[in-house]
Each structure stands twice: as C-alpha cells, then as structure tokens.
Amino acid sequence: xxxxxxxxxxxxxxxxASDQEIRWCPGCGDYAILKAVHKxxxxxxxxxxxxxxxxxxxxxxxxxxxMSTYGFHTIHGRxxxxxxxxxxxxxxxxxxxxxxxxxxxxxxxxxxxxxxRRNVDVQIVLFNNEIYxxxxxxxxxxxxxxxxxxxxxxxxxxxxxxAGAFALGAGARFVARSVDTLQAHLVGVLKxxxxxRGASFVEVFQNCVVFNDGAFDAFTAKDxxxxxQIHVEHGxxxxxxxxxxxxxxxxxxxxELEVVTVGEGGITADDVxxxxxxxxxxxxxxxxxxxxxxxxxxxxxxxSPVPSFEAEVYAQASAASAGRGxxxxxxxxxxxxxxxxxx
Amino acid sequence: xxxxxxxxxxxxxxxxxxxxxxxxxxxxxPEIAQAxxxxxxxxxxxxxxxxxSEYGPxxxxxxxxxxxxxxRTVSGTEAxxxxxxxxxxxxxxxxxxxxxxxxxxASLLLHTLADLKRYGVITFQAEDEIAAIGAAIGAAxxxxxxxxxxxxxGMALKTEMLGxxxxxxxPLVVVDSQRGGxxxxxxxxxxxxxxxxxxxxxxxxAPLAVLAAATATDCFDVxxxxxxxxxxxxxxxxxxxxAFLAHAxxxxxxxxxxxxxRFPVRFHxxxxxxxxFLREPETLARPWARPGTPGLEHRIGGLEKDYDTGHxxxxxxxxxxxxxxxxxxxAGIANDIPLQTVALGDDHGALAVVGWGSTYGALHQGVRRxxxxxxxxxxxxxxxxxxxxxxxxxxLRRFDRILVPEMNNGQLVALLRAAFLVPAEGFNxxxxxxxxxxxxxxxxxxxxxx
Ligand code: SF4
Numbered sequence: 001x002x003x004x005x006x007x008x009x010x011x012x013x014x015x016x017a018s019d020q021e022i023r024w025c026p027g028c029g030d031y032a033i034l035k036a037v038h039k040x041x042x043x044x045x046x047x048x049x050x051x052x053x054x055x056x057x058x059x060x061x062x063x064x065x066x067m068s069t070y071g072f073h074t075i076h077g078r079x080x081x082x083x084x085x086x087x088x089x090x091x092x093x094x095x096x097x098x099x100x101x102x103x104x105x106x107x108x109x110x111x112x113x114x115x116x117r118r119n120v121d122v123q124i125v126l127f128n129n130e131i132y133x134x135x136x137x138x139x140x141x142x143x144x145x146x147x148x149x150x151x152x153x154x155x156x157x158x159x160x161x162x163a164g165a166f167a168l169g170a171g172a173r174f175v176a177r178s179v180d181t182l183q184a185h186l187v188g189v190l191k192x193x194x195x196x197r198g199a200s201f202v203e204v205f206q207n208c209v210v211f212n213d214g215a216f217d218a219f220t221a222k223d224x225x226x227x228x229q230i231h232v233e234h235g236x237x238x239x240x241x242x243x244x245x246x247x248x249x250x251x252x253x254x255x256e257l258e259v260v261t262v263g264e265g266g267i268t269a270d271d272v273x274x275x276x277x278x279x280x281x282x283x284x285x286x287x288x289x290x291x292x293x294x295x296x297x298x299x300x301x302x303x304s305p306v307p308s309f310e311a312e313v314y315a316q317a318s319a320a321s322a323g324r325g326x327x328x329x330x331x332x333x334x335x336x337x338x339x340x341x342x343x
Numbered sequence: 344x345x346x347x348x349x350x351x352x353x354x355x356x357x358x359x360x361x362x363x364x365x366x367x368x369x370x371x372x373p374e375i376a377q378a379x380x381x382x383x384x385x386x387x388x389x390x391x392x393x394x395x396s397e398y399g400p401x402x403x404x405x406x407x408x409x410x411x412x413x414x415r416t417v418s419g420t421e422a423x424x425x426x427x428x429x430x431x432x433x434x435x436x437x438x439x440x441x442x443x444x445x446x447x448x449a450s451l452l453l454h455t456l457a458d459l460k461r462y463g464v465i466t467f468q469a470e471d472e473i474a475a476i477g478a479a480i481g482a483a484x485x486x487x488x489x490x491x492x493x494x495x496x497g498m499a500l501k502t503e504m505l506g507x508x509x510x511x512x513x514p515l516v517v518v519d520s521q522r523g524g525x526x527x528x529x530x531x532x533x534x535x536x537x538x539x540x541x542x543x544x545x546x547x548x549a550p551l552a553v554l555a556a557a558t559a560t561d562c563f564d565v566x567x568x569x570x571x572x573x574x575x576x577x578x579x580x581x582x583x584x585x586a587f588l589a590h591a592x593x594x595x596x597x598x599x600x601x602x603x604x605r606f607p608v609r610f611h612x613x614x615x616x617x618x619x620f621l622r623e624p625e626t627l628a629r630p631w632a633r634p635g636t637p638g639l640e641h642r643i644g645g646l647e648k649d650y651d652t653g654h655x656x657x658x659x660x661x662x663x664x665x666x667x668x669x670x671x672x673x674a675g676i677a678n679d680i681p682l683q684t685v686a687l688g689d690d691h692g693a694l695a696v697v698g699w700g701s702t703y704g705a706l707h708q709g710v711r712r713x714x715x716x717x718x719x720x721x722x723x724x725x726x727x728x729x730x731x732x733x734x735x736x737x738x739l740r741r742f743d744r745i746l747v748p749e750m751n752n753g754q755l756v757a758l759l760r761a762a763f764l765v766p767a768e769g770f771n772x773x774x775x776x777x778x779x780x781x782x783x784x785x786x787x788x789x790x791x792x793x
Binding site for chain 2: 020022044048049050052054065067068069070071072073074075078080081082083084085086087088089090092093111113114147181252260302313314316317320321322324327328329330333335337338340341343
C-alpha cells in the first residue's frame with residue numbers, strides 16, 4: 001500500500017488521494033463526494049495519520065482505498081461497530097464511516113441506530129442512491145414504492161425509510177443533507193460534520209448512473225433546483241426559489257409547514273420561519289419535506305451537541321482510577337475472604 | 344419444599360427420589376402430596392428459568408493444591424478476567440477493550456471486567472453479538488487488546504466478523520463459554536459442543552488458533568496464552584470455556600507477578616519499505632501498524648490482498664499463496680507451544696483417555712481409579728486444540744486404544760482421527776451434566792474388557 005510521508009507543508013486536496021485506480025462507473029456521483037471529502041479535509045488541515053475511513057460493503061464502501069489516510073474496508077453494514085471500537089481504543093483519531101442506503105439502513109440498520117444514539121464521535125456519510133449498485137440494481141430500503149428492479153419486476157410494494165428521519169429518531173445530534181453535484185455546499189456540510197463532537201450524520205443524495213440514473217432529478221435537475229431545494233442555515237429565514245421569495249411558515253393554528261410567497265397575499269418576510277438547527281421538532285418537519293408540494297431541505301438540519309460517548313466512557317474510567325493510573329495487578333488478587341499459605 | 348427443589352437444581356440432583364418419597368409419605372392424603380410436589384417442582388423450575396447459573400448446577404470435588412504458596416479461592420470467570428488483564432500487562436498494552444452482549448453464561452465475564460476499569464480495561468456492552476466483536480476488532484486495529492466474549496449462539500453470529508479478523512490478520516481474543524445447544528438449547532447447562540464451530544465454523548479456509556481451559560484456575564493461564572498467541576501471530580484466538588467453568592470455584596495459588604510471562608508487543612513505526620502484509624519471516628505475522636503513526640497510512644479490508652504489496656488482488660495464484668500463508672501461520676504456532684504431556688500415567692500403554700476443557704477433574708479421577716485397579720490407562724488433556732501440539736500424533740500412536748470422553752456428540756474424536764488417522768473412539772455425554780468419575784472408570788473398564 002501507499003506510504004505517504006508527512007511534510008509540514010499545507011496539504012492540498014490531492015494529497016488526501018491514494019494512488020489506487022478508482023473503480024467506480026464513469027459518471028458515478030461517488031467521484032464528486034470523494035472530491036468534496038478531499039477538499040473538506042484540506043480546508044480543515046486534517047492530519048492524514050490521525051484520520052481513519054471505515055466502510056462496509058457496497059459501491060461507496062470502496063472509498064477508503066482512494067484515501068491516503070488510514071482505512072478499513074470492513075463487512076456489510078458493520079462499519080459503525082468497528083468505528084466504535086476504534087474510537088474507544090483511541091479517541092484522538094478522526095474517524096469517518098462511509099456507508100450507503102443498503103449498507104447503513106438495511107443490513108446495518110441496527111448498528112446505525114446505536115452508533116447514533118450513543119453519540120460516538122464519528123462522521124457518518126451515507127451515500128443514498130436508492131438502489132443496490134454493487135449487486136446490480138436491486139431495490140433498496142430507500143427506494144420509492146413501486147421501484148422496478150431485478151428483484152421487484154412488478155415494482156416494490158414496501159414503503160421506504162427516510163434516512164434523515166431515521167437518524168433523528170435514533171437520537172442523532174447532528175443531521176445534515178447534501179447532493180453529490182452541489183460541490184461547494186457538500187464541502188461546507190462535511191466540514192461542519194467534522195467539527196461536530198459526537199456522531200454526525202450526513203446523507204448525500206448520490207446519482208447511480210447505471211442502475212438508478214436520475215433518481216433525484218425532481219429536485220437536483222438544474223432547471224428545477226432553485227424551486228425544489230431549500231438550503232437551510234442556522235439563524236436565517238427558510239427561504240428558497242430563484243428569487244428567494246418563497247418561504248416556509250407554520251400554518252395558523254396547526255403544527256404543519258406550508259409554502260408561502262413573500263409579497264403575495266399579505267405575506268411579509270416576518271411571516272417566514274427562521275431556521276434553528278437546535279430545534280429537534282423543526283428538524284423532524286424539515287426532513288419530511290418532499291417535492292412537488294415542498295422543497296427538499298439541504299444543509300445542517302439539526303445540530304445540538306452533547307458530550308460524546310467515548311468522552312463519557314473515559315470520564316468514568318478515570319474516575320474509577322481516581323487519577324492514580326492503573327494499580328498493580330497484585331491488588332486485584334487481594335481478597336476479603338482471606339488467603340491461606342501452603343508450605 | 345420449594346427451597347429443596349431449588350437445592351436439587353443447584354446441585355444437579357434428580358428429583359425422582361424426593362418425589363417418590365413424597366408420594367409414599369402422603370399416600371393417604373393425595374392433595375398434600377400434590378401440594379408438596381408442586382412446590383418442589385416450582386423451586387426446581389425457578390432455578391432453571393431464573394438462570395441463576397452462578398449458583399449451580401453441578402458440583403465437582405477438585406484435587407487439593409500442593410504447590411507451596413499463598414492461596415485464595417477463585418472462580419473460573421474471575422481467573423479468566425484477571426488472566427486477560429495479566430495478558431494485557433505481559434504484552435505491554437496500555438488498553439484492553441472488552442466488548443460483549445448479554446448472554447448466559449458469558450455475561451459474568453462482562454460484569455466482572457466492567458468493575459475493573461482502573462486496570463486499563465474499557466468494557467462496552469454492544470447492541471448485538473456482531474457489534475461486540477466488531478468493536479473488539481476496531482479496537483485491535485487501533486492498537487488495543489481487543490476481546491469479546493459470548494456463548495454458542497453468539498459465536499454463530501460472530502462468524503463473519505471472525506473471517507474479517509482472519510483476513511485482516513488482527514489480534515483478537517474471543518471467549519466462548521459453551522452451553523447446551525443447538526439454537527437456544529440449554530443456556531444454563533455446560534456442554535463442549537462448540538469445538539467444531541471454533542475450529543472450522545466459518546466460510547472459506549479460515550484458520551485461527553483455539554485453546555481450551557481445563558479448570559477454574561487454568562482459565563488464568565490460558566487467558567494469558569491466548570493474548571500471547573493473538574498478539575504474536577496477529578490472529579484471532581478462540582478461548583473455549585463453558586457454563587461449568589464460568590461458575591466453578593477452586594483454590595488458586597496467587598502468582599508471583601514477576602514470574603509471569605512477558606511478550607511485549609512491538610508496534611510497527613518505520614515507514615521504510617512498509618506495507619501492511621509484510622510478513623515476519625519466522626511467525627508469518629504481519630506488522631501491527633496503528634492509526635496515528637505518521638507515514639504508515641494504509642488500507643486493509645476483507646478483500647484478498649496481494650502477498651507482495653498488500654493491495655487488493657483477485658489473482659488466482661496470489662489467492663492460493665495467501666490461503667497457504669494464513670494456514671501456515673496458524674499451523675506454525677505448533678512450534679511455539681509446549682509439547683503435549685501426559686497428565687497422569689505413562690506416555691504409552693493400553694489406553695489413553697484424551698480430553699479437553701472442563702472434564703479435566705472427572706477424567707483425571709477416573710483414570711486414577713482405574714490405575715488403582717491395575718488398569719494400564721493414561722490421562723492426556725489438551726489445552727491446544729488448533730493447532731495441536733506437534734508431538735500429539737506420535738504420542739497417541741503409542742497407545743493401543745484411545746478413548747475420547749467429551750460432553751458433545753463426538754467432536755475432538757473426529758478432529759484427532761482426521762489429523763492423525765488414529766483409531767480414537769468417542770465416549771459422549773450430552774445431558775448438560777458433567778461426567779461422573781464412575782462413568783469414566785466404567786468406560787475405561789469396558790474398553791479394556793475388565
Ligand atoms: S453501480 Fe452505480 S453507485 Fe455503483 S459505481 Fe456504478 S454508478 Fe456508482
């Protein structure tokens with residue numbers, strides 16, 4: 001494997017790339033996500049030797065091989081468990097989990113639930129392409145109802161899971177969303193995720209050109225993007241549209257969002273909700289928005305940090321040793337029940 | 344009467360005698376007899392369902408300790424926990440990450456270690472068996488001693504992760520406290536039926552080292568040995584214990600810490616010529632290169648690696664070479680473990696009684712009694728089940744007959760026959776109860792027509 005020598009010089013995005021030939025299909029959205037991660041790490045001045053990418057199985061899971069950092073390509077769905085062990089052994093490491101909709105929400109759904117609720121300090125980037133790519137196109141747990149695939153020739157009958165709602169339900173303290181093609185936005189979201197202490201969950205809508213091309217066109221196509229995406233920012237009004245004059249507000253007397261147009265029907269800028277990323281109830285409403293009635297919410301939807309799992313675990317451990325360091329094992333063998341001597 | 348029922352459960356005694364006595368005693372008052380029977384059965388059932396395994400069932404008299412020294416009482420679980428800590432110390436590792444999921448009878452080890460945080464162990468109750476071993480593997484990858492513990496059904500769940508640990512050649516200790524099976528089986532009853540699972544129970548050619556503890560105190564030494572092999576050979580090691588050993592207590596000579604083995608781990612730090620599968624010529628172990636080490640950034644995973652570069656490779660000949668390298672590495676451990684000795688009797692003769700695990704006491708006493716009757720029998724007890732000690736085949740061939748008593752339907756006997764082409768015969772008990780000495784004596788007599 002590649003041996004990289006660390007220099008004091010500032011690292012460029014390309015310095016985070018390994019020398020391995022990339023094996024994704026030409027045109028796959030994964031390339032853009034890889035590029036964004038390289039840029040986010042360079043911008044943050046991440047040390048390669050302290051950075052670890054952990055993945056499960058799937059197209060996305062090849063990610064660690066294309067990084068010049070430490071990497072562990074594990075087994076299907078289990079990356080969060082391995083990442084948890086890494087953080088328990090060495091909380092100083094900057095650990096990223098790269099997963100997909102099948103890896104993270106189907107076979108690995110249980111681990112995803114627990115890594116989020118425990119709040120292990122890792123960044124989880126879920127590449128959602130609503131399909132199983134590596135195994136050639138079966139429908140996935142995020143595929144929309146009616147998806148025709150080799151395993152569902154008449155269309156799928158089950159209802160999809162919403163990654164964002166799942167993460168919030170699991171107790172995640174950081175939930176964000178972006179799109180593979182929104183390079184600058186994605187870099188910004190990844191940097192926020194990295195800076196967040198505790199589990200950060202980032203869903204990236206990723207186009208699989210081979211098995212599910214255009215799955216997100218309804219809100220990512222250039223001609224509709226402005227009217228179908230809302231880029232949320234803490235403290236800023238929830239406005240969208242080409243003229244930034246459409247907004248979200250609560251329906252009077254109802255806990256329900258509606259789209260309004262500022263300047264129409266007596267609506268003023270003051271009627272529009274202001275994004276509060278620490279408000280869990282608002283986050284739940286934002287992740288549920290879907291076109292055509294609503295825009296898709298992108299950006300940091302929820303961020304409300306608490307101490308990370310490993311920080312709490314180590315606090316207990318140091319309290320147990322009362323700052324004295326590990327005692328000699330001989331102390332362990334002492335017993336209240338008494339000893340006896342055989343001579 | 345209820346308490347008596349519970350006592351009978353704790354000591355693994357039959358209820359029949361008492362039930363008969365009750366029926367006779369209250370023959371004229373069937374409703375009283377019935378009430379007593381119900382209470383007795385309820386107490387017994389309570390023991391069974393409350394899974395109060397730390398109180399029973401079963402009780403075996405152990406040989407008295409004779410080596411001079413300071414003694415105390417220790418349970419198998421304590422000895423195992425302390426052995427792991429002693430192994431961590433011997434390897435010079437700062438941290439142990441012990442990850443488990445609640446399962447009878449293995450949970451006791453998790454509880455014991457959870458209370459020993461001041462000794463540098465972090466315990467982690469994972470969301471399931473898979474996550475428990477996953478966290479232990481992640482910890483090993485990051486440079487800590489990774490340990491997980493479970494029982495048979497949990498072992499089954501850990502299988503795929505064991506394959507990953509084998510493919511990525513990371514050190515790992517997996518404690519399996521065996522219980523009756525298959526499936527949920529008899530959670531509180533001891534059995535030795537996970538041997539096949541430990542040795543062979545994975546997809547593909549996936550060898551790892553397997554050790555078994557024979558007595559409560561032996562758990563201490565075997566745990567240290569498991570850590571030694573795991574870290575020296577960069578391999579998962581399965582340590583087989585069982586429901587009986589987990590609870591058994593016996594006198595233990597407190598060891599002299601200075602005399603315990605030392606096998607300090609050397610983490611790889613030199614970037615020159617480094618790749619993650621560069622093997623140490625003697626042990627074939629790959630380097631242990633922790634994240635955090637500058638210049639050693641590398642990627643590992645479950646995909647096949649090129650022998651010479653560590654890159655992903657699907658080359659047919661390379662796969663054959665890597666498969667052989669993994670097998671040779673584990674087989675080579677045989678050169679680094681003690682030769683098999685005879686626990687009692689001569690190293691040749693009419694009959695070898697070969698056992699492993701918690702049957703030690705019954706086999707030892709059985710052979711002793713047979714010998715007192717003038718029968719030419721010897722007791723051989725195996726700690727190393729994969730690989731076997733390198734003299735084992737030759738030793739077994741020096742006996743006319745080989746009897747392999749096991750609390751399973753014939754697992755070690757099959758492994759011995761396959762490995763050495765010896766005519767070993769099984770003697771099997773799968774009642775969730777330990778062998779009685781008399782049963783062993785009887786089996787020996789039978790084989791030798793006495
Ligand atoms: S199958 Fe789809 S997701 Fe996988 S690499 Fe190809 S385009 Fe990308």
